[in-house]
Amino acid sequence: MIGFEMKAWGSGGFKQKRAAWSEGSLMALKVLALAGSFADKGKQGSTQKGALSAIEASFKKIADKRFAHICGLGLDFALFIRGDLNFKYYFDSSKSSAQVQSELYHRFLSETDKIGDQVMIYFCAIVDDFVTRNFDNSDEDLTLTIDIDL
Secondary structure: OOOEEEEEEEHHHEEEEEEEOOHHHHHHHHHHHHHHHHHOOOHHHHHHHHHHHHHHHHHHHHHHHHHHHHOOOOOOEEEEEEEOOOEEEEEOOOOOHHHHHHHHHHHHHHHOOOOOHHHHHHHHHHHHHHHHHHOOOOOOOOEEEEEEEO
């Protein structure tokens, strides 16, 4: 599979499924653009490669901003990551956003060398949606489970 899929469920009846193409798809497009630029020495191949590099850079910026955002949401809940990655992290509202960012980032790194920007963007969207749904839910210990298939 070129791409990834995430299935999430948690407190408050939260359920979500997301899937998308990944950086592997973008790399394949870059290879095709590069091959085209070798065959055609004109500007078109170079322009396509430049546009794809700009898209990649935009994904990185979006992923970084989304990650920083979810790490500062201020809701206490347990996060369980399953599937191709496997770890538990507890979001603790008494910790600073910077501390949560560092801890969660290192949890991801303990499971994989690098997580793609698209995967991070979709992961953050799920966490953000979960927090929005459960922000006023004080009746239970909140949990979110995300099954990631890379």
